[in-house]
Amino acid sequence: xxxxxxxxxxxxxxxxxxxxxxxxxxxxxxxxxxxxxxxxxxxxxxxxxxxxxxxxxxxxxxxxxxxxxxxxxxxxxxxxxxxxxxxxxxxxxxxxxxxxxxxxxxxxxxxxxxxxxxxxxxxxxxxxxxxxxxxxxxxxxxxxxxxxxxxxxxxxxxxxxxxxxxxxxxxxxxxxxxxxxxxxxxx
Numbered sequence: 001x002x003x004x005x006x007x008x009x010x011x012x013x014x015x016x017x018x019x020x021x022x023x024x025x026x027x028x029x030x031x032x033x034x035x036x037x038x039x040x041x042x043x044x045x046x047x048x049x050x051x052x053x054x055x056x057x058x059x060x061x062x063x064x065x066x067x068x069x070x071x072x073x074x075x076x077x078x079x080x081x082x083x084x085x086x087x088x089x090x091x092x093x094x095x096x097x098x099x100x101x102x103x104x105x106x107x108x109x110x111x112x113x114x115x116x117x118x119x120x121x122x123x124x125x126x127x128x129x130x131x132x133x134x135x136x137x138x139x140x141x142x143x144x145x146x147x148x149x150x151x152x153x154x155x156x157x158x159x160x161x162x163x164x165x166x167x168x169x170x171x172x173x174x175x176x177x178x179x180x181x182x183x184x185x186x187x
Contacts, residue, residue, distance in 0.1 A: 002186045003031040005076040007084040012042025014082040014103065014174055019049045021179035028186050032074055036061065036086055062089050071095065077186055081140065082178070085117060090142045100140040101185070103178050105170045107152055108136040112145030122163040122170070131157055133166060135173045137181050151181045 004022070006015045015033060022028045033046035038055040046053040060066040068091060071079065081088075081102040088100060104112060106121045116124070125133050134154035139147035153176070155169040 001026075002028045002077040003074065004028060004182065004186075005032045005034065005071065005074055005079045006030060006042075006046075006082050007034050007036075007079065008040065008042040008082045009035060009037055009085050010040055010042065010083050012040065012045045012082065013171070014178055015042050016045050017175050018080065018082065018179045018182060019045065019051065021183070023049070028077075028183065031076065032070075034067065034070075036084070042082075058086070061086065065091075068092060068095065078182060080182060087144065088140050088142075093140060093142060098139055101150065101182070102138055102140050102145075102147075103174055104136045104138065104145055105133075105167075105174070106136065107132070107134045107154065108138060108145050108149060112136075114144050116145070119163055119167060122166045125157070126161065126163045126166060129159075133157055133170065135170060135177065137178065150185065151177060153177045 006018060008015045019030050022030055030051050033042060033051055033053045035043050035055045043053040043055060056067055079096055079100040093100060111121050111124055132154055134152055136149055137151045138149045141147040153173045155173060157166060
């Protein structure tokens with residue numbers, strides 16, 4: 001059985017889609033959900049699904065190596081960032097080469113980098129009057145949003161679309177493609 005560990009910071013709608021996608025799988029399981037926010041709803045989603053959950057602080061993540069030890073014990077086949085906003089320490093990337101992926105709400109390399117997440121991305125795209133946006137699923141490297149792209153999916157932007165309209169379109173793409181791309185990577 002292949003194992004996925006999810007790192008998330010918030011509500012966890014993408015994590016839920018992944019949990020649901022693999023709920024009846026005999027080949028892949030979500031074995032652990034980790035969050036940097038102890039009150040993040042994603043932890044409740046995991047608990048309801050019978051998945052082990054844990055929260056941690058910045059020290060346990062980057063300095064105390066607590067999360068590193070936990071991941072090394074878990075031996076996941078894939079670590080999935082699903083709305084996780086902290087930069088991944090280089091030692092975790094080195095421990096899990098080409099096993100950490102992220103989903104970004106734009107067509108990289110555009111609109112990536114530090115500070116470019118969530119509504120920040122959508123507002124910038126609308127302000128620049130882009131006619132197309134999308135998602136990028138990519139490997140995580142030591143630099144924000146610079147890892148090799150695994151998959152991209154696009155949506156059109158109407159002249160009347162707001163950042164909120166674009167966010168809704170992007171969310172639909174995330175729900176449609178993230179779990180299936182994970183499944184392809186693990187097969």
